[in-house]
Amino acid sequence: MIKKCLFPAAGYGTRFLPATKAMPKEMLPVVNKPLIQYGVEEALDAGLTEISIVTGRGKRALEDHFDISYELENQIKGTDKEKYLVGIRKLLDECSFSYTRQTEMKGLGHAILTGRPLIGDEPFAVVLADDLCVNLEGDGVLTQMVKLYKQYRCTIVAIQEVDPQETHKYGVIAGDLIGDDLYRVRNMVEKPKPEDAPSNLAIIGRYILTPDIFKLIEETEPGKGGEIQITDALMKQAQDGCVIAYKFKGTRFDCGGAEGYIEATNFCFEHFYKTGKAY
């Protein structure tokens, strides 16, 4: 079954400058926890214990976060502050962490390909940690997707309905409805203008990919700005085999920009921090 989860985290995070000048976007705190920790917790909840992170220059804080800090542990040992580290300790106990570096930021597709040596020849999940996903009603989004993978055994992308004026920010799909909230993907367009968009169903930062995606990414020509998009490789996969798009249950916050970040902060403060579930 799926055990591995890849976190591409090498991007520049330009929408959040200057905060992201010397600090990885994935380490931005939503209330008291960095974005990447929310993502790893979601992965662990879905049974994915082998965490692989694609980092880049200036991203060492990510590795330090998923490690023991002896001085700190020693300092708070036996005090009531120990509760603050319960969540991160659980991740360190139950997950393994491995890293590789993307030396040139050539897009999400390229970042995923950079993670290939950590993944090997097996299906794996991908989480873009700046998309914070929560579902207060039940299973987390990755858990929902892993269940679907068990049923369909093919690539699954998470989608949500977006305002038709916003399609230029996303990969957008066209597909045939095959079940509750499930589409078999027929077509996919990267960042279309509203008039060119095949629908308002946008791909967000959760994927389960079968390993043939790596070869398809290798065959993908760089597009705008020399970036290799994942959408192009997914499109080929959809044409040759099967890609399923899943309208997940829950809420997604785009924490790569100020508006979504503030919404996420208010939400997490209300539902996790104030209720004592934030550690």
Ligand code: UTP
């Ligand atoms: P984004 O499109 O959000 O790019 O990447 P970005 O550079 O992080 O942010 P902006 O748009 O400049 O503000 C989506 C995800 O893919 C990763 C990012 O770290 C983010 O998690 N990524 C993107 C890479 O790992 N490498 C890349 O070359 C590009």
